[in-house]
Amino acid sequence: MPAVPSLATEHVTPVHPVPAFTPFNKFKDGISFTSFTLLLYHLCQVYRISCLTVLCGVLYNALSLSWKMGDVMGKSALITGIAGQDGAYLAELLLEKGYRVCGLDRDVSPSQLWRLRYLGVADKLELAALDMTDTAQVFAAVAERKPDELYHLAAMSVPAWSKERPIGYAEVNGLGAVNLLEAVRCTSPHTRIFMASTVRMLAGGRAVSVQDCRFAPDDPYAIAKLYGYAISCIYRQGYGLFVASGIMSNHESPLRGLDFVTRRISNGAARIKLGLQQVLELGNIEAVHDWGYAPDFVRAMWQMLQQDEPGDYILATGESHSVREFAQKAFALVGLDWRDYVRAGKGEASGGVEIGAAGGLPGWRPSVMFDDIVRLMVEEDLHRWQLHLQGKSFPWDIGGG
Amino acid sequence: MFMTRTALITGITGQDGAYLARLLLEKGYRVFGTYRRLSTPNYWRLHYLGVFDKISLIPADLTDLSSLYRAVETAQPDEVYNLAAQSFVSLSFEQPVGDFMTTGLGVARLLEVVRTTNRSIRFYQASTSELYGRGAGGMQNEQTVFHPSSPYAAAKLYGYWITRYYREHHGIFACNGILFNHESPLRGLEFVTRKITNTVAKIKLGLVKELVMGNLEARRDWGYAPEFVNAMWLMLQQDSPDDYVVATGEAHSVAEFVERAFQAAGLGWRDHVRTDSRFLRPIDVDYLCGDAGLARTRLGWSPMVKFDRLVEIMVQEDIERWQRWQRGEFFHWDALNYESEHNIILSRDRGYGRMG
Numbered sequence: 001m002p003a004v005p006s007l008a009t010e011h012v013t014p015v016h017p018v019p020a021f022t023p024f025n026k027f028k029d030g031i032s033f034t035s036f037t038l039l040l041y042h043l044c045q046v047y048r049i050s051c052l053t054v055l056c057g058v059l060y061n062a063l064s065l066s067w068k069m070g071d072v073m074g075k076s077a078l079i080t081g082i083a084g085q086d087g088a089y090l091a092e093l094l095l096e097k098g099y100r101v102c103g104l105d106r107d108v109s110p111s112q113l114w115r116l117r118y119l120g121v122a123d124k125l126e127l128a129a130l131d132m133t134d135t136a137q138v139f140a141a142v143a144e145r146k147p148d149e150l151y152h153l154a155a156m157s158v159p160a161w162s163k164e165r166p167i168g169y170a171e172v173n174g175l176g177a178v179n180l181l182e183a184v185r186c187t188s189p190h191t192r193i194f195m196a197s198t199v200r201m202l203a204g205g206r207a208v209s210v211q212d213c214r215f216a217p218d219d220p221y222a223i224a225k226l227y228g229y230a231i232s233c234i235y236r237q238g239y240g241l242f243v244a245s246g247i248m249s250n251h252e253s254p255l256r257g258l259d260f261v262t263r264r265i266s267n268g269a270a271r272i273k274l275g276l277q278q279v280l281e282l283g284n285i286e287a288v289h290d291w292g293y294a295p296d297f298v299r300a301m302w303q304m305l306q307q308d309e310p311g312d313y314i315l316a317t318g319e320s321h322s323v324r325e326f327a328q329k330a331f332a333l334v335g336l337d338w339r340d341y342v343r344a345g346k347g348e349a350s351g352g353v354e355i356g357a358a359g360g361l362p363g364w365r366p367s368v369m370f371d372d373i374v375r376l377m378v379e380e381d382l383h384r385w386q387l388h389l390q391g392k393s394f395p396w397d398i399g400g401g
Numbered sequence: 402m403f404m405t406r407t408a409l410i411t412g413i414t415g416q417d418g419a420y421l422a423r424l425l426l427e428k429g430y431r432v433f434g435t436y437r438r439l440s441t442p443n444y445w446r447l448h449y450l451g452v453f454d455k456i457s458l459i460p461a462d463l464t465d466l467s468s469l470y471r472a473v474e475t476a477q478p479d480e481v482y483n484l485a486a487q488s489f490v491s492l493s494f495e496q497p498v499g500d501f502m503t504t505g506l507g508v509a510r511l512l513e514v515v516r517t518t519n520r521s522i523r524f525y526q527a528s529t530s531e532l533y534g535r536g537a538g539g540m541q542n543e544q545t546v547f548h549p550s551s552p553y554a555a556a557k558l559y560g561y562w563i564t565r566y567y568r569e570h571h572g573i574f575a576c577n578g579i580l581f582n583h584e585s586p587l588r589g590l591e592f593v594t595r596k597i598t599n600t601v602a603k604i605k606l607g608l609v610k611e612l613v614m615g616n617l618e619a620r621r622d623w624g625y626a627p628e629f630v631n632a633m634w635l636m637l638q639q640d641s642p643d644d645y646v647v648a649t650g651e652a653h654s655v656a657e658f659v660e661r662a663f664q665a666a667g668l669g670w671r672d673h674v675r676t677d678s679r680f681l682r683p684i685d686v687d688y689l690c691g692d693a694g695l696a697r698t699r700l701g702w703s704p705m706v707k708f709d710r711l712v713e714i715m716v717q718e719d720i721e722r723w724q725r726w727q728r729g730e731f732f733h734w735d736a737l738n739y740e741s742e743h744n745i746i747l748s749r750d751r752g753y754g755r756m757g
Contacts, residue, residue, distance in 0.1 A: 135498055166509050166563065167506065167509055167510060167513060170505070170506050170563075171506065174501060174559060175498070175501055175502065178497050178498050178501050178552070181497075182497055186748075214546060215546070217562050217566075218569075219566070219570075220566060223562040223563050223566060224559070226558065226559070226562060227505060227555055227556070227558060227559040230549045230558050231497065231501070231555040233548075233549075234497075234549070234550065234551060234554075234555055237683075237684050238494060238550075238682075238683035238684040
């Protein structure tokens, strides 16, 4: 595995300028085939160009389009955990690449799908309900579709809550993982599988690849995820399946759930700015995390399944920041001093895991770093609350809609 | 006055369960054991050691939390030894899902029962050298990184960490015994050591002609089970809980075991041994050798029975059993119910997964 130069010391310039997150008039690059043809026809009428020229133009357009779609044309993907942050971004990415996408989640009723509607992809997917702990249902879901690629993102994902529900977390995150792998082995062994894993199972340090790491899972969430990681390696080595685990650090976005501290801060700062709230209560603000940008991470997931050989990669930014820094930045963005509003609790010191470098996945680098993540999240939450106050309805996890 | 202590052993019908029950009875414990009720009772080991009538049995299943709750409520134990598991590594490649439900999740269920009923219960978790997996090299101790190489080991990995979690976050006196292979005449016949000694005994008495083997190159650290259960007990008698490697510190190959077993029976092995790829695992652990330094210094535990003696004990016992059988004696024993494995279909025979 080629080592990627450490990202910890150098400043990473985003590959593309960070786009403002404006979902309501979200500009899609490229226009549809039909409208392009109609436009050409119209121009032809106006400028009296010969029909042959138009035909050539149309053919050229069609050829170049199919070439651009290239080898992903007609591929199918199954995503578990479609209703979550990563599920939504990944669905968007795969649809853009021309995949047929089927999304599964425990509950696919409309109220759960705000993220998919937010990104405007809810109607472009096949959706079905799936309980990861139900082996028969998992088998049926895989056997009926036999997808080219399977992204296993479904999990109970709030580490802190796992202390109250160790068995439930082991059932969904551990048993769910082996159910899925077994379903692929028995019914669709050609399927390539991405397994969402977590740096919380590692002891951290300056590790670049998982081979260099010690394991130190500290809560039932991470322990169940460690099992999922270990059993994935065994299905790759023992049964020859294409299984790749992405060992991911925290990754955030305006679609993050409110159970996570980043979104609690961005949402709190927005509400305080608008006078809707006076105080923001947080846990231990000294906890340090490596926060990446979720759309970057789903791009890595896809890239991992396009490799020649399956492998496990640590996905992180290589930069660590404290909750305090996040709060400081977030409040500064709305012109406030965080110290006037944040009430920090004790909480557990165990925060995230510091990763020395984002390791090894060829051709992947995070493009959006800490400052921009905070900015995107705060701007979006401010925008949402402003719209909400204007009485507008839109897909959101707070104000209904 | 010495208070009678009570122990609950899950998996009491297995090799370790039976030896541990005997040890604890000798120490004056009241012993309860959970077992899975089957149409064919599996009590031969308990009878063999003469402890069947001295223990109490509670039907329970690691997949059923309520049954575990009732077992703990019934026994009111001071110590719980979680030995129950699907313990045969090869089988775990056939039923990985079930393995996690019992061998993995079962540990969390039992610990959750301990936490909610009586936090002062001391808890022993049967962890395993299989955690180290393939390519460990050198000597393995409590600090060596785990690379589990079977669904069994992955499930045990979960059990190991969840045991540590309950110790560190709930203050439960919970210990992992990372036991290397430990064998005895009570070992199940699906395990390679007992398969060898049983077949060698039959060859010796002219009952069969050949021994069919899988991977002869695998090297393991083999100890004697009755000594290993003593280490389990010692772990729970310390002032504070910890994890311990229990091993002999010697590695020997399966081929050496075969050779030594034939030697113990006064036979040459070359004429009788054949290999068959159906006994190969999808991934096999190549080498395990444990460093039990911590158990030696802190528990005062060290093994007396080493490799050569172990093989002798097992071969002699199996020869003696078949001789008793030939004389028409009745005794509790497993080998008569255990024929060859030629008609067992493995999932790889059907092409499930593209075998590496």
